[in-house]
Amino acid sequence: MALLLGAISIGIAFLYGCVGEIITEKSGHLNLGIPGIMSFGAAGGCMAVSIWMSWFPQPNGFTGALMIFFAIVIAMLFAATLGALYSFLTVSLRCNQNVTGLAITTFGVGFTMFLMEGVVDRTMFATASTFFTASLPFAGALGWFGEIFFSHGVMTYLAIAIAIISSWVLNKTRVGLNLRAVGENPATADAAGINVTAYKYVATCIGSGIAGLGGLYYIMDNLSGSWEYGIEAIGWLAIALVIFTMWRPNLSILGAFLFGGLYIAAEFITGVSFSDKALLKLLPYVVTIIVLIITSVIGKKETQPPAALGLPYFREER
Amino acid sequence: MSNAVKAVKEPLFHIEKRASLPAWKAWAIRGGALLVALVVSCILSGLFLGGNPFAFFSSVFSGAFGTSTRINTLLKELSLLLCVSLAVVPAFKMKFWNLGANGQILAGCIATTACMIYLNGVVPPAVLYILMFVSAILAGAIWAVIPAIFKAIWNTNESLFTLMMNYIAEGLVAFFLTLWATDGSGTLNPIKDAMLPKIGGEDFILPLIVAIVLTAAMYIYMRFTKHGYEISVVGESENTAKYVGINVKKVVIRTLIVSGALCGLVGCLLSGAINGNISTSMHDGMGFTAIMVAWLAKFNPAIMAVMAFVVIFVERGAAFASRQMGVTNSAFPSIVTGIIFFFVIACEFFIEYKLKFRSKKKGGNE
Secondary structure, three states, rough: OHHHHHHHHHHHHHHHHHHHHHHHHHOOOOOOOOHHHHHHHHHHHHHHHHHHHOOOOOOOOOHHHHHHHHHHHHHHHHHHHHOOOHHHHHHHHOOOOOHHHHHHHHHHHHHHHHHHHHHOOOOOOOHEEEHHHHHOOOOOOHHHHHHHHOOOOHHHHHHHHHHHHHHHHHHHHHHHHHHHHHHHHHHHHHHHOOHHHHHHHHHHHHHHHHHHHHHHHHHHHHOOOOOOHHHHHHHHHHHHHHHHHHHHHHHHHHHHHHHHHHOOOHOOOOOOHHHHHHHHHOHHHHHHHHHHHHHHHOOHHOOOOOOOOOOOOOOOOO | OOHHHOOOOOEEEEEEOOOOOOOOHHHHHHHHHHHHHHHHHHHHHHHHOOOOOOHHHHHHHHHHEEEEHHHHHHHHHHHHHHHHHHHHHHHHHHOOOOHHHHHHHHHHOOOOOHHHHHOOOOHHHHHHHHHHHHHHHHHHHHHHHHHHHHHHHHHHOOOHHHHHHHHHHHHHHHHHHHHOOOOOOOOOOOOOHHHHOHHOOOEEEEEEEHHHHHHHHHHHHHOOHHHHHHHHHHHHHHHHHOOOOOOHHHHHHHHHHHHHHHHHHHOOOOOOHHOOOOOOOOOOOOOHHHHHHHOOOOOOHHHHHHHHHHHHHHHHHHHHHHHHOOOOOOHHHHHHHHHHHHHHHHHHHHHHHEEEEOOOOOOOOO
């Protein structure tokens, strides 16, 4: 039970990063800057929280809710700014995506540490966190059912909603079809009159914004407002989760919980030595590699990355 | 962007691919970008740390070169970063995105430390040193060749595979630490008596020698050998390589063995010659930094030495400068490094392409 709740709790952080990265990858951009972008989103959101707490030191239900909204908006803005920088470098200037992504991660993680440890006032975070983790009032009345489905903070439900909406947009709407076309074959999409550049920019910025929420969630909900330098690892795992779920946002909800379970399994299994616990912590990575191998061996088109992933598009090039 | 303007009107500028640019011009652009980046980071440092940008700049210099200890550390870190950068070059030249240098270094560290723990005193020192080197090289090569085999046979995505291998290596280090650190502290005391002898009493000399030898060797390997030629053909076009009869699978696997072996060697230096122990963060993120160094230097070993110097100079200098201004965490160097990378990455665009502005006169060109 505790394992399940813990898995959901950490899984949501993966889910944000994963859905954000899926949207970006669907436009043909492998964004390795996700760890930096998630961190930067956390920095933005935490700054917003600390500013809000200085305005309303004793938030009530209403100002608390507004604070969450404010933090979410700022976190998305911060993360999307880095996303915009990434897309400017890779879309407009056609720089190498891997190198740019790694530079974004270096920069984002560094800047976040600078802001969180030097600028942001973290004294009120524990209070602020109670608003993020506040559960629905009737959760306790429904026993184990309520605990599993209704005991989470508001950002948990937001993540699941975002995943479902993204899945619907990608697979059922014209915008999603166009976006997938851009990722599979930008030249064809361009010839069909789709604005390739605009799609790439918007997809990367929205994806980054969503990923940034994952950082905010991790600090405010999963860690209950304490600061820890751990978002980078979450970000890399979120990228792994994208492969694990084969580029499907709806599958990624279950995948995220499974990953979350694997991530914390070592803490819950009793009667094993420290050494075995260290080995158990390897599970998410090993499982990802196995999925990666299996999907590539099967080689079905549905389970493959977008065809133009990682390639810059220049219209005049043949 | 040019295609953002939709009407019949000719856009303000359009992008054109350059046929070629004289090498000196290309390097002038890169040098200019580096300068701009340094100026921007100095201005930013003034803004964030609230100091005088010029004072900041001078303390960057003193942080990097101020005392002989600092110069030694600078040289040591420079050599290590250069070695890793050289290690990743063959793979990248082949367009194999080996993001797993961190893991390959750690694999080398594990092998070296295992030798130091289990064989110290069992075999004579000379044999121990050789075993440390050989096992580290083997471990690094194995760590790199696993993704390479899957890439060669099933075209498994190598950047994600190698990325995961990093974390598995880190996890294995944590596992071995629980076995080796018997006091339960999770950290291993340096095994001083099993370490490689310090040449001249300083720990930067051995890495420096290795780096110099590797730079020359890699230059020759990539430029004058059949292997190097095959690597660049596979990197440019896999189909061409197949057409001329190069066994692409063999080249991929062989190249990754070389790449991983060199990373393992760095692991041997880190564990065997410098620290005498092992930790999960011993690679210090060098695998990623090395990728950027190698890419920005366009895989030219001599330029890579310069780039590695710039990166280490900035990292060490900025760390010192921000400490002096009362910022105790290590965040500021990564910010400055990030800015420099952004500028140098972006300047490649102006080397590859040129902007043609709309001219007033009709039919006028340039």
